[in-house]
Amino acid sequence: MPIRVLPPEIASRIAAGEVVERPASAVKELIENSLDAAADEIRIEVREGGRRLLRVGDNGQGIPAAEVPLAFERHATSKLTSADDLEHIGTLGFRGEALASIASVAQVTLLTRHADEAAGTLARVDGGLWVASEPKGAPAGTTVTVENLFYNVPARLKFLRQPATEAAHIAAMVHRFAMAFPERRFSLLSEGRLAFQSTGTGRLLDVLIKLLGLEAARQLVPVGLEDVGIPEASAAAALPHVHGYVGLPSLHRSNRNQIFLFLNRRPIQDRTLAFAVTEAYRNRLMVGRYPVAVLLIEIDPALVDVNVHPAKAEVRFRDERAVFRAVQKAVHAALVDIAPVAELRHDRLQWQMPDWADRRQALLDAGRPSPFALQPAPGPQATPAGPAEAEAGEHAHSWFSPPEPAPANGHPPAPPQPASPASPQVTSMLPILRVVGQLGTMYIVAEGPDGMVLIDQHAAHERILFEQMMAAQAGLGVAQQTMLEPLVFEPGSLMAGLVAENAEALAAVGFALEPFGGDSWLVRGVPAVFGATDPRRAVEETLEGIADGRDVAGETREAALVAIICKRAAVKAGQVLSMPEMRHLLRQLESCQSPGSCPHGRPTMLMLSAAQLEREFGRHG
Ligand code: ADP
Ligand code: MG
Numbered sequence: 001m002p003i004r005v006l007p008p009e010i011a012s013r014i015a016a017g018e019v020v021e022r023p024a025s026a027v028k029e030l031i032e033n034s035l036d037a038a039a040d041e042i043r044i045e046v047r048e049g050g051r052r053l054l055r056v057g058d059n060g061q062g063i064p065a066a067e068v069p070l071a072f073e074r075h076a077t078s079k080l081t082s083a084d085d086l087e088h089i090g091t092l093g094f095r096g097e098a099l100a101s102i103a104s105v106a107q108v109t110l111l112t113r114h115a116d117e118a119a120g121t122l123a124r125v126d127g128g129l130w131v132a133s134e135p136k137g138a139p140a141g142t143t144v145t146v147e148n149l150f151y152n153v154p155a156r157l158k159f160l161r162q163p164a165t166e167a168a169h170i171a172a173m174v175h176r177f178a179m180a181f182p183e184r185r186f187s188l189l190s191e192g193r194l195a196f197q198s199t200g201t202g203r204l205l206d207v208l209i210k211l212l213g214l215e216a217a218r219q220l221v222p223v224g225l226e227d228v229g230i231p232e233a234s235a236a237a238a239l240p241h242v243h244g245y246v247g248l249p250s251l252h253r254s255n256r257n258q259i260f261l262f263l264n265r266r267p268i269q270d271r272t273l274a275f276a277v278t279e280a281y282r283n284r285l286m287v288g289r290y291p292v293a294v295l296l297i298e299i300d301p302a303l304v305d306v307n308v309h310p311a312k313a314e315v316r317f318r319d320e321r322a323v324f325r326a327v328q329k330a331v332h333a334a335l336v337d338i339a340p341v342a343e344l345r346h347d348r349l350q351w352q353m354p355d356w357a358d359r360r361q362a363l364l365d366a367g368r369p370s371p372f373a374l375q376p377a378p379g380p381q382a383t384p385a386g387p388a389e390a391e392a393g394e395h396a397h398s399w400f401s402p403p404e405p406a407p408a409n410g411h412p413p414a415p416p417q418p419a420s421p422a423s424p425q426v427t428s429m430l431p432i433l434r435v436v437g438q439l440g441t442m443y444i445v446a447e448g449p450d451g452m453v454l455i456d457q458h459a460a461h462e463r464i465l466f467e468q469m470m471a472a473q474a475g476l477g478v479a480q481q482t483m484l485e486p487l488v489f490e491p492g493s494l495m496a497g498l499v500a501e502n503a504e505a506l507a508a509v510g511f512a513l514e515p516f517g518g519d520s521w522l523v524r525g526v527p528a529v530f531g532a533t534d535p536r537r538a539v540e541e542t543l544e545g546i547a548d549g550r551d552v553a554g555e556t557r558e559a560a561l562v563a564i565i566c567k568r569a570a571v572k573a574g575q576v577l578s579m580p581e582m583r584h585l586l587r588q589l590e591s592c593q594s595p596g597s598c599p600h601g602r603p604t605m606l607m608l609s610a611a612q613l614e615r616e617f618g619r620h621g
Pocket of ligand 1: 071
């Protein structure tokens with residue numbers, strides 16, 4: 001084919017794809033425009049996760065009637081005049097691409113009135129084509145309504161996730177801007193529900209109380225200057241200046257999602273700087289736990305390039321190491337007085353393996369109730385076999401015997417048996433396993449017919465709980481533990497939004513949650529599988545799991561939730577198990593339909609065959 005210049009409508013659709021990847025990116029661009037227009041009241045409205053409709057309204061300076069058509073032109077901007085301006089960008093937008101891009105892949109209506117003009121303008125652009133504009137009375141400010149996003153880009157439509165997921169991305173975007181601009185008031189209306197509102201007081205802590213809840217906000221310490229609102233990015237400050245809040249080590253999360261970073265009030269994603277934050281917590285948090293941090297970095301705009309990416313998602317620092325050090329130092333300074341490291345080392349010791357004396361005691365302590373007897377299954381395998389009975393049963397099918405026909409101890413070689421006498425109803429795909437012991441408080445060592453088997457105690461228990469809960473959900477319903485006194489749960493908007501979005505599925509898997517006004521919920525019950533766990537933690541950890549989760553193809557929302565719950569409820573690595581407990585765990589695993597992997601797909605067991613062992617020891621060939 002000959003080389004041809006693309007027709008403008010195709011070129012612009014390609015370019016639009018770089019700026020508008022999903023509804024949340026359109027919302028981001030529109031919010032940036034409102035902020036650049038000095039609005040202090042910004043309202044965001046979303047329907048069907050932004051696909052049907054998204055609207056951003058502001059009380060900013062508005063667009064003069066004569067300039068409205070230009071606003072939709074590509075590379076048309078009021079924010080840059082010369083190439084020099086690119087060297088020190090003080091606005092959030094500057095590329096003049098957003099409105100043009102959004103309008104080329106949606107149906108856009110703009111209503112605006114400039115503060116100095118008497119009449120406003122209503123304009124409509126459809127798939128990049130100008131439809132109409134007319135004078136129209138309007139309050140000073142601008143409202144952009146975007147309908148049927150990607151209606152003319154089927155490929156992009158296919159990649160959109162469920163409305164709830166897209167809505168969550170939009171909410172996350174609004175939350176970030178609310179943190180960066182505490183002196184402006186943001187509200188987010190999602191499917192007709194007020195999902196979030198910031199106060200606009202200018203105090204970052206007020207925004208964080210809204211977002212994280214009072215409980216978490218109490219565990220925040222200020223970084224840098226006291227919270228006196230944020231000075232406009234000062235061009236004089238060449239050195240990076242870092243301020244904001246970080247959590248005490250008592251406040252931790254299962255991932256880095258609550259490390260929020262801003263550069264000159266622009267939300268940024270930066271792995272290196274996130275690492276600078278976690279580094280400052282070294283030895284203060286348990287392995288696998290991450291801090292909460294909201295850090296605003298101010299730097300001379302001349303020392304940073306924000307023009308790296310069409311969506312302005314990445315930035316490049318002239319001196320990245322200086323910024324890294326500034327972040328690390330600021331966080332460290334905030335923590336050092338309040339949470340000395342020495343005191344916290346104690347936690348880490350407990351996290352490591354218990355000593356052998358503890359372990360022996362646990363092994364001797366055969367009579368205590370099994371932690372696995374949470375949901376007794378019907379049939380004789382429901383109660384753990386007593387030690388004597390199980391011992392006898394297991395010796396009878398120790399198939400991993402040496403090839404010699406008559407063992408020295410006089411026992412006759414065991415004949416192959418279809419099922420354990422202790423658990424006659426097992427229709428297992430697993431062979432019968434004899435427990436040998438526990439390894440590193442993480443693995444169960446067992447002997448099977450073909451060799452040695454190592455079972456990951458956590459993964460195995462996850463699988464067991466998962467199948468029990470899924471069966472219960474399909475049948476009579478998931479066992480619930482109801483509270484004597486319902487407890488009031490005030491998780492902050494970040495999490496309260498998740499409760500609302502997942503209310504039905506949460507109920508289906510055993511939670512009883514009732515709206516209690518604003519962002520508050522009443523917890524009346526949690527899935528019984530959580531056992532003695534603090535019900536508040538049970539709800540929090542489940543929500544954390546949802547926030548963490550990627551959509552799992554082919555799985556129902558309930559199954560995904562059950563997997564999240566089981567991961568948190570299952571016995572952990574590091575927990576000492578007695579012989580009867582381990583036996584009971586294996587008997588239950590044998591009765592699972594897919595005993596070989598946990599609900600997240602990790603293997604539950606590894607095997608070292610008799611043949612492999614013989615080879616390794618040089619007994620054969
Ligand atoms: P950019 O923000 O990079 O300049 P956009 O395509 O986002 O490009 O917007 C084009 C222009 O339209 C802006 O430069 C600004 O002058 C005007 N504009 C867009 N949104 C608003 C708004 N909410 N309030 C006032 N002016 C706006
Ligand atoms: Mg813009």
